[in-house]
Amino acid sequence: MSAVSPRADVAVSLIQVAKSYGDVEVLQPFDLQVGEGEFVVLLGPSGCGKSTIMKMIAGLEEVSHGEIHVAGELVNYVRPRDRDVSMVFQNYALYPHMTVRDNIAFPLTMSRRPRLKRDVIGARTLEAADIVDLAPYLDRKPAQLSGGQRQRVALARAIVRQPAVFLMDEPLSNLDALLRADMRTSLLEVHARIKKATLYVTHDQIEAMTMADRVVVLNAGRIQQIGRPRDLYTAPANTFVAQFIGSPRMPLHDLEVRDDGTLSFADATLTGDADVPLAPGASVTVGLRPSALRATSSASACFAGKVTRRDYLGSDSYLDVDLGAGLSVMVRAEADSAVRPGDTVRVAADPGAIHVFDDVGARVCGASARRQKR
Template identity: 45%
Template sequence: MAAIVMDNLHKVYAGGVRAVSDIMLDIADGEFVVLVGPSGCGKSTLLRMVAGLETITEGRLTIGDRVVNALEPAERDIAMVFQNYALYPHMSVFNNLAYGLRNRGVLKPEIERRVREAAAMLEIGAFLDRKPRQLSGGQRQRVAMGRALVREPAVFLFDEPLSNLDAKLRVQMRVEIKQLQRRLGTTSLYVTHDQLEAMTMADRLVVLNGGRIEQVGTPMDVYSRPATTFVAGFIGSPAMNMLPASLLRANGNADALSGLPGNADLVGLRPEDIGLDAVAPGGVRLQARLDLLEPAGAETHLHVRLIDGKTRMTVRLSHVPGLTEGADLVLHAPAAALHPFEAESGHRLL
């Protein structure tokens, strides 16, 4: 059990490429923190810096009460689950789990006990004698988890552990990992590019972009009050609509914008906040034409184009409207649903 403190971490590669900059982050003991961002945003690098697989160019990393900058991965009391599982192909599942313990000089009966226990927890007890190649993707994933579990480390590190699984299995493992983490109460750092995975699993979400932290907060916090236009566009699917304030004003919505700061020149609207029914006075009202109707079962996505013919928007409805493509429609949204941003800095106002 341990807290992690990242104090101004930087990573510059030998070629001069800045992978990670200015990372200040405190992770509480037992917390499940998810690092999320597009590929190349430095999230894996940051995780590997915590693991000790990448050196830290600048800054101080504390796990528990030790500064671990100069420690080998094995000395940091962490366990890591790799994206491709990295199981030892020539060893049986049992030996895969036991290898780390043997290297630490854990006694044989204790190894046996811990491996059996982890195997039971992950329901891989029946495969202990098999080689990794005789297992399915989901089972391998469990073995990789097991290898982390048996170590009983202070911190779990997950590097996109579910990205090689099919969609159904991913949802199932997502729930299991989350439950397991709750039960063990081990501090966890989890990297993913899947914003849905990030939203559902995290106690706290860290959104990264270009090697910097864009926003830290609970998933709902980040979702309902994105700090930057980047976060607004990245978290949520379909992405938030971004409209220039001038366009809204020109279309008779000056009233709706009156409550926003004067320098809010970009306004965000979540697709699900927009509807076809009139809202209370003072809301946003936009005329648009329906380009494409996407029924997705429980919800329907409308791809529309505003009256200016250029600006595109997405609307999410919980029902299938009786509309045909090409129809003209009027969109409504309450004023409270508007997210004001400053276009130049990308920062949220208010």
């Protein structure tokens, strides 16, 4: 699905929003727009401020600076209950003394304008429970449910209100890996069905990459990059994004640009693909994405080196290859490749494998590698 143009139907709009506790700035001012029906993931390591953004939108934290608009209305000074947002919490926040049915119905029974009739509440509760396959468990208490079921109760309770915006704060992080993959799919199905703007906080890049229309990458209170999953992968805005997205982690090397605007990397020459050539003498950082480097026997390979380590992952293997001169790269190999540590391999770089960043870590351009004539 394609990203909705931010300016068209905007569900949530954050304008120069910032957060500080006293003198401690935890979030630098930033702008963000979430389109109607868009699924936006806030991704970053713990403590990066992503949950704070969510809580400010929900009204659980005061906004220190800037404005938040939900469905076109300024909500900075609107009580959480009047904001028309639903939230799914990391620990689900189910009311332990209520049945599943009462948990799901709770937001409806709270509704005053209009006050809902009992049969309407019953019908909508059932409908929400049905969406998440909870109908058989309506009379149980949360303590009698499995983790995945509790998660779905929390989801149903958020759905039932039909809010303008969904907020989800690491909703899957307490589930085991298998269940998490299932729940990802279910969540996306639900989203596809109800089509409401969703803000989803996670530290898990796989969740971000598989679920998001757009991803907002955060680190240390700063937005690093906003973009589609593909953009983050193919054109990371800086070294943080480059290393945070993609597995295994991208190794980085500090180099200096030669007089002819190219870089020397082991026995290869790297040429930037930007319109403007790299400035001679500049310090740059080069990252080589392991998944785009292949161990090969082809003569078109650009690097060659000695394998120092091999990690078998089932679908494929990753090799640490020492290129000499203190440079090493990680490259992908066939799962059942016969290469062993100590062997010498050649390495081919696919397009998009090599990224050049400037001395403060911002991306300058991609690069291609060519083997130097000896």
